[in-house]
Amino acid sequence: MKKRVLQVGMAQFAVGQGEDVLKTLGLGSCVGICLYDPAMHLGGLVHIMLPEMSQYQDKSTEAKYADTGVRLLVREMQRIGANPSRLRAKLAGGAQMFTFSGQSEIMRIGERNVAASHKALQELQIPVVAEHTGGNYGRTIEFYCNGGALEVRTIGHGTFTI
């Protein structure tokens, strides 16, 4: 199969197979939730912006929220042959880009996005095997469907493969 690089924008998701690479540029407080089924060489990435759909007015985009985004991705991967009990998760993002004195809820959104992602994955009993979250810097990520390696690039904070 020919290698594809699928770019995943805000509140979007993608599923790839074999040599496909799923990519998201410049994650700040958003979280990139990556799932893979090692046996099927299937990978999925959802770029969530907010923790839980129930707390917001816009119910039109499942991929925008951690809870509905995880469920959407699992469903889509299952549809093309992934086994939910084999799925593993990796997370990146959830930074706090700006610091104000007297932190308001809205500024701690990165932290809340990461917590909500963990919660949603735990509910589906999907283990989080690696994560690169928090801090105060942006991340570009590339997720390799074959093997499930997640490459994290930053400006001035190094490059990591988790």
Add this chain to the structure above:
Amino acid sequence: MFSTLQIDVLKEISNIGCGNAATALSRMLDKRIDMEIPSVNVLPLAQAPDLLGGAEKLVTGVFFQALDGMPCSILWLLEQESVGRLLSLLFGMDVHSEPPYSPLEQSALMEVGNILSSSYLGALSSFTGLNFQLSVPALASDMAGAILDVALMQLGSYSNYVLVIKNSLREGDKSVEASFLLIPDLELIQKIFSALGVAE
């Protein structure tokens, strides 16, 4: 999303706001500062990073949150070259800094952001009678996508559009390009349009 008339009105207010800002900066620096007529764009959220040269481009953002429940925030964005030119202008000497900027440089950038956003919101207030109050500024230099996240995320909970005002400041042959993102929720933008008599 918005009519041509509505965009024209926003453009005119931006123009006045930017004019006020140029005057304030001129006074502060005791130099003549010119400002070009800004361009105003209404963009879908997902396209906002493209306007800044892509999600991975290194930019500096000064971010303000509205206080007192006014659902609006402001993000002022500068490309790296413009940060250098602006700092040179402010300090009266050639500055070739790279992030992380020194505390003095950061505070100078935030102060200019402060002047620009209060001038702009001042113009908006006097036209609409609505009262805007902003938080103190916060600054970050990083990937455009990551910086926009914070602002767009607030917007993302309401709508999928952002108002981008591009302007440029000039002193002699030094020109500083910056983008100014006004991020109101839908209800507020409707309020602004009704106050201005251009509601749908």
